[in-house]
Amino acid sequence: MSVNVSREWYYFLRGREILLYKLLGGSSTERVTQSGVFSTRSHELMYPNEDIEDGLRVEYTALNEPFVTEALESTTSKTSGITIAFVDGGVSSDTITDTASGFNFTDGDKIRVQGSTSNDGDYTLSGTANTGTLTVATGTFTAETAGERITITQIPKEVASPDETSHINLNKMLSLAVVDYVKAMKADRNGELDKKEYYMKEFYSKLGDNESNIRKISMSFPSSPFAVR
Amino acid sequence: MTVLEAMERANLKETTLAIAWIKDAIHQIQSSTKEKIKSSKQDIIKSVDSDDNVYILPADMISLNNVSIKDTSDSKYKKIRRLTHQPEYLIEDSSP
Numbered sequence: 173m174s175v176n177v178s179r180e181w182y183y184f185l186r187g188r189e190i191l192l193y194k195l196l197g198g199s200s201t202e203r204v205t206q207s208g209v210f211s212t213r214s215h216e217l218m219y220p221n222e223d224i225e226d227g228l229r230v231e232y233t234a235l236n237e238p239f240v241t242e243a244l245e246s247t248t249s250k251t252s253g254i255t256i257a258f259v260d261g262g263v264s265s266d267t268i269t270d271t272a273s274g275f276n277f278t279d280g281d282k283i284r285v286q287g288s289t290s291n292d293g294d295y296t297l298s299g300t301a302n303t304g305t306l307t308v309a310t311g312t313f314t315a316e317t318a319g320e321r322i323t324i325t326q327i328p329k330e331v332a333s334p335d336e337t338s339h340i341n342l343n344k345m346l347s348l349a350v351v352d353y354v355k356a357m358k359a360d361r362n363g364e365l366d367k368k369e370y371y372m373k374e375f376y377s378k379l380g381d382n383e384s385n386i387r388k389i390s391m392s393f394p395s396s397p398f399a400v401r
Numbered sequence: 402m403t404v405l406e407a408m409e410r411a412n413l414k415e416t417t418l419a420i421a422w423i424k425d426a427i428h429q430i431q432s433s434t435k436e437k438i439k440s441s442k443q444d445i446i447k448s449v450d451s452d453d454n455v456y457i458l459p460a461d462m463i464s465l466n467n468v469s470i471k472d473t474s475d476s477k478y479k480k481i482r483r484l485t486h487q488p489e490y491l492i493e494d495s496s497p
Contacts, residue, residue, distance in 0.1 A: 220446070223444070353421045
């Protein structure tokens with residue numbers, strides 16, 4: 173059993189690989205013969221000595237769904253309540269029902285379910301959606317009665333083959349930054365390096381603005397007795 | 402914002418090139434900031450061989466945010482620390 177993992181497990185990055193080590197001592201007293209003994213900062217380390225299903229979780233950024241079917245600002249539909257149930261339709265389509273008739277989604281929307289016992293995840297609506305029923309493909313849901321507080325949120329739907337009508341999967345500020353980047357690349361192609369520099373500065377400026385928009389921090393400094401007021 | 406709108410704002414006519422540059426821009430954004438985070442999970446295996454502690458990072462990764470291990474005592478993922486230097490191999494452990 174793995175316990176105290178935050179204190180006893182370490183990783184080392186080697187190119188595209190991640191190497192895992194476990195502290196020898198603490199909750200682990202056995203040694204893994206094949207691994208030998210490793211030493212770092214006066215500690216002895218060894219290779220992982222147990223199987224853990226889905227034990228390693230890596231959080232990272234990626235080029236994830238760059239284009240979507242509709243603007244990010246318009247994917248605002250959301251429903252939450254304790255009146256939502258999941259119906260396993262057998263050979264027919266599965267459905268989500270809401271006795272409070274609070275759904276405001278349309279056919280083809282992509283939704284994210286949170287708070288259910290066994291149906292959390294992302295789904296695409298198929299068939300006619302109305303205020304009381306949402307339809308998804310057969311074999312999607314495990315039957316679940318109402319009772320849990322469940323939230324269903326509309327999320328952007330990816331476009332696999334983007335064209336001119338596809339939307340950039342970014343908010344308005346970052347989309348404007350993308351325009352600056354495109355302008356910079358265009359200037360670079362034309363050999364206008366001063367313009368390229370200008371637009372790249374604009375690009376990074378907008379990235380900074382976007383970051384500060386979500387991290388509002390107010391700072392105050394005492395003014396010196398000689399400060400001009 | 403649509404691809405077409407971005408093209409018009411940048412006065413660009415080639416759609417394929419515009420899409421490629423937009424992808425480059427998003428790549429740059431994901432490299433500099435944490436706009437959209439993704440996660441992946443792998444099984445940890447009991448080491449029986451000298452390279453059994455080696456796991457491959459996701460192929461689509463742009464920048465690494467954190468690494469965590471599942472604590473089986475409470476089934477929670479907990480962040481682990483990074484070693485700045487690879488541990489030195491000292492001796493063959495012949496009598497574990």
